[in-house]
Amino acid sequence: MVDGEFVEGIIKIDKDTIYNGVIKFYDTSTNTIIREATYKNDTLNGKELTYYSNGNVMTEDIYADGEINGYSYFYDTANNLLQKKFFFHDVCLGPVVDYEQGEISKFRFYSFDNFRLFDLDYKTIETKSIDSWNSNLFFISSNIIQSDPINDEIETQFFIYIINPPHYRFQYSLCVADSANNIIKKIKEIDGSKIWETFSVDENSKLANQFFIFKLEIFDGKSLIKTLFDRNRY
Known part of the structure; x- marks a missing residue:
């Protein structure tokens, strides 16, 4: 048990309680899984999943040396993808894609300093010409x-x-x-x-x-x- 949550998985516990491997965290009141993460020398390295109370995945991230790197995914309670966005060393950078009922609804692109450079609403794209997307596509x-x-x-x-x-x-x-x-x-x-x-x-x-x-x-x-x-x- 860690901080009031049950922990299970392939872990190594030494005198300093350093975690290695896949660890699962449970809600002690319902005994349902709420989080699953991969550690290396007590640092997040690999996939991390969080769960809804019904057991479906809520979020999916990939860590490297304690930082999110790569695409991060967010799902609804029925396991439908709602959003994916890219991270570079824990910084949200580049594409952010929103979904509605399995279809892409919005696209945004962010700079290193979290400035939105471009956005596109796919729900209105049929009525807009490409010239109205953005006055500047070169950064x-x-x-x-x-x-x-x-x-x-x-x-x-x-x-x-x-x-x-x-x-x-x-x-x-x-x-x-x-x-x-x-x-x-x-x-x-x-x-x-x-x-x-x-x-x-x-x-x-x-x-x-x-x-x-x-x-x-x-x-x-x-x-x-x-x-x-x-x-x-x-």
């Missing part, structure tokens, strides 16, 4: 550094949030364009399975009268429905 920062002072080599470092709402595919890419905004070539295609990405590009990838520009292609299924360009030039 990028850049920094020019001297990567090799001896040979005078210069790189541009980029950080980009990768928004990718369900039922659509957002394909970001970095291109080189001329002064008339004509695309000369594609430098890099951004991995859409990530939530953010950092990378560096040699400044010699473009000429003096050219610049870097980010392009976003939005697909509905296999069909390209919109192409957008970041208003910033790098």
Whole structure:
């Protein structure tokens, strides 16, 4: 028993009561399971489940060294998924998806500082054009550094949030364009399975009268429905 709750599972208890393995916690008044967690050296490591009084799962999280990492799931009492959201070292970051009756109802995307960058209401999407979703779909920062002072080599470092709402595919890419905004070539295609990405590009990838520009292609299924360009030039 720990803090008034029964505990069972594959655990190791030494003189300091350090937990290892899967531990189940019970409501002592009803003898029903309320929580199940995996520990390593007294720290949460692995899956943690919490339960409703009817025995169905309420929440499901994955821990690494005591912090939630990866997708977190929240269910109703009938075991229907209500929400999933992503965590990075205990910080809610990137996609948050809400569900109603098994269907996606809302999508939101959050930055590292918990600022909502994008949201999409799937219940009204049929009556809205893609242009009304958001005035900005590019969230990028850049920094020019001297990567090799001896040979005078210069790189541009980029950080980009990768928004990718369900039922659509957002394909970001970095291109080189001329002064008339004509695309000369594609430098890099951004991995859409990530939530953010950092990378560096040699400044010699473009000429003096050219610049870097980010392009976003939005697909509905296999069909390209919109192409957008970041208003910033790098």
